[in-house]
Amino acid sequence: MRFITTALATMMIAGAAYAQTAEVTKTETFVTVQPTDVLSYNLVGLNITNEADEAIGEIKDIVISEGQLAGYVVSVGGFLGMGEHFVMVTPAAVKITYLENDKKWTAMMNTTKDQLEKAPEFKYEGRFER
Helix, strand or coil: CHHHHHHHHHHHHHHHHHHHHHHHHHCCCCCCCCCCCCCHHHHCCCEEECCCCCEEEEEEEEEEECCEEEEEEEEECCECCECCEEEEECHHHEEEEEECCCCEEEEEECCCHHHHHHCCCCCCCHHHCC
């Protein structure tokens, strides 16, 4: 009987240890940045051009929702920070490229400045106030 009790206790402890190990594996803390990844400081302040190579806006902010990139806040119009219009665009709408030879990041959208200016406005207010 003592052997069965010891065996059961050992199995329970081993099972608990396995459950803890499995949980740790699911929630890794550290990851490795890949050569194709982009850091936020490479994007904020990046000018956006369109297919006609016209400057149409600037990435002002990055929106994260539930741990995922949800969009870019783009500034369009204005002069020296006055009269800026902010819009949020989906990440898929902006093609981000790194030009290896020039060591330069570029951003391109298939839209016009006029279309961005007419897009729904994003306002820095409430919990998003700067």
